[in-house]
Amino acid sequence: MRQVVIIGAGPTGLTLAMLLAQRGIPVKLIEAATNFRRTFRGEALMPSGLEAIDQMGLADLVADIPHRALDAWEFIVENRLLFRVDEPIELGGKPCTLISQPAFLAAVLARASQYPNFEFIAGTAVRDLIWQDERVMGVTLSDNRSISADLVIGADGRNSIVRTKANLDLDREPQSYNILWFKLSSSPAFEAENIFYSVLSGSDAFGLFLGSEGQLQVGWSLPDGKDEPERAKDWQHLDWIEKLSAASPDWLAAAFRQQAASIERPFLLSVTVGRAPCWYVPGLLLLGDAAHPMSPIRAQGINMSLRDAIVATNHLVPLLQQSSVELAALDRVLPQIQAEREPEIVQIQQLQRDEIAQGELLRHYPLIRYGASRIVPKVPLLRNRIRQSWIDRQLQLRRGITRVSLVV
Numbered sequence: 001m002r003q004v005v006i007i008g009a010g011p012t013g014l015t016l017a018m019l020l021a022q023r024g025i026p027v028k029l030i031e032a033a034t035n036f037r038r039t040f041r042g043e044a045l046m047p048s049g050l051e052a053i054d055q056m057g058l059a060d061l062v063a064d065i066p067h068r069a070l071d072a073w074e075f076i077v078e079n080r081l082l083f084r085v086d087e088p089i090e091l092g093g094k095p096c097t098l099i100s101q102p103a104f105l106a107a108v109l110a111r112a113s114q115y116p117n118f119e120f121i122a123g124t125a126v127r128d129l130i131w132q133d134e135r136v137m138g139v140t141l142s143d144n145r146s147i148s149a150d151l152v153i154g155a156d157g158r159n160s161i162v163r164t165k166a167n168l169d170l171d172r173e174p175q176s177y178n179i180l181w182f183k184l185s186s187s188p189a190f191e192a193e194n195i196f197y198s199v200l201s202g203s204d205a206f207g208l209f210l211g212s213e214g215q216l217q218v219g220w221s222l223p224d225g226k227d228e229p230e231r232a233k234d235w236q237h238l239d240w241i242e243k244l245s246a247a248s249p250d251w252l253a254a255a256f257r258q259q260a261a262s263i264e265r266p267f268l269l270s271v272t273v274g275r276a277p278c279w280y281v282p283g284l285l286l287l288g289d290a291a292h293p294m295s296p297i298r299a300q301g302i303n304m305s306l307r308d309a310i311v312a313t314n315h316l317v318p319l320l321q322q323s324s325v326e327l328a329a330l331d332r333v334l335p336q337i338q339a340e341r342e343p344e345i346v347q348i349q350q351l352q353r354d355e356i357a358q359g360e361l362l363r364h365y366p367l368i369r370y371g372a373s374r375i376v377p378k379v380p381l382l383r384n385r386i387r388q389s390w391i392d393r394q395l396q397l398r399r400g401i402t403r404v405s406l407v408v
């Protein structure tokens, strides 16, 4: 049978490897890191991602690992609550859920490892591709090993080396922001309900939630991302508890100060967003962030990754299960995978841009911010209209755009 080699054991690579291995396909999965506890991995899953997990038969794994459903979203502008929306937003739907990604990945790896046709090579990065007659036929690793493949899948994330080595372009969106990430201990103010807070004060903006593993997580957004690596040293020395408190209503400032001793040093997460115009060359396909790095806004990237894995499985398995499928037949199916996934990615990235634009409007125009914080909370009709328009925008971000069903 044909050998598939997948690069990157993030949500895209691991779930695809598990689905292929489960269907009898020989799969090697190569991961640069030695464990899944990298400094930061997103953990919010929307109903579209939760449904993908159900379809993959992994819902039982989630039940056994740290996870926490969100109870509500609250938007605080200039210390005043603009509006609140309870979860789940859709009647009878699933709530957005925070799932420990390291634990999830470890559990999927354990599931994939049950299959004798699955092999995991960890702690060794892919360094280059092996080409033969203008077709990719394998990869070389940082320890100089060569691994042959009939099909290589690049699932190595937003800075994909596979994409670069395959000479595939990435159309990057102009970067407008980066994120500083902090963790600190929780306090009773956050235990009764798990609320995702979006806080805006002057030009300061941050998101806050209680993560799946019980720590408070804060993402502080940094507009205009150009000089940040140089400025990162200065941030290490700022009194972040005071900076967060100054942008917060009194109850939240008190909670921050109470946990001051537990705050970890901020970690700069550079946000790359974009799309490769072409996701494949003969013998190789990009999926997940390698093909279309997603913005963190409204938690889309993992969901899109899981849906990519399902669509790729649907297309690849019927061919790979044939004992001697021609390589040309495999290559012909790669454009079909991009064609099926790309329309959803294009629209979701547009919806993410729209979300960012709303926040930037408030951030850049003090008059709009003032009106939003002083007038909207006092005029129920206006508040309900703004709240409803936010809910309407969320529905596609939660359900996804296209129908994705695992059919093989």
Ligand SMILES: Cc1cc2nc3c(=O)[nH]c(=O)nc-3n(C[C@H](O)[C@H](O)[C@H](O)COP(=O)(O)OP(=O)(O)OC[C@H]3O[C@@H](n4cnc5c(N)ncnc54)[C@H](O)[C@@H]3O)c2cc1C
Pocket: 007, 008, 009, 010, 011, 012, 013, 030, 031, 032, 033, 041, 042, 043, 044, 045, 124, 125, 126, 127, 155, 156, 157, 158, 160, 161, 179, 269, 270, 271, 272, 287, 288, 289, 290, 293, 294, 295, 296, 298, 299, 300, 301, 302, 303, 304, 305
């Ligand atoms: C700040 C931030 C917050 C986010 N929050 C969320 C969220 O809450 N919910 C959500 O849905 N999405 C979120 N996202 C987006 C999400 O993290 C990504 O879209 C998602 O992780 C993409 O999955 P992936 O498997 O394609 O890539 P990754 O998760 O990036 O996995 C790629 C893997 O490839 C490995 N790798 C890289 N290079 C090599 C190499 N040369 N050889 C071998 N292995 C290699 C890496 O070690 C990694 O394990 C967030 C993104 C950011 C930046």
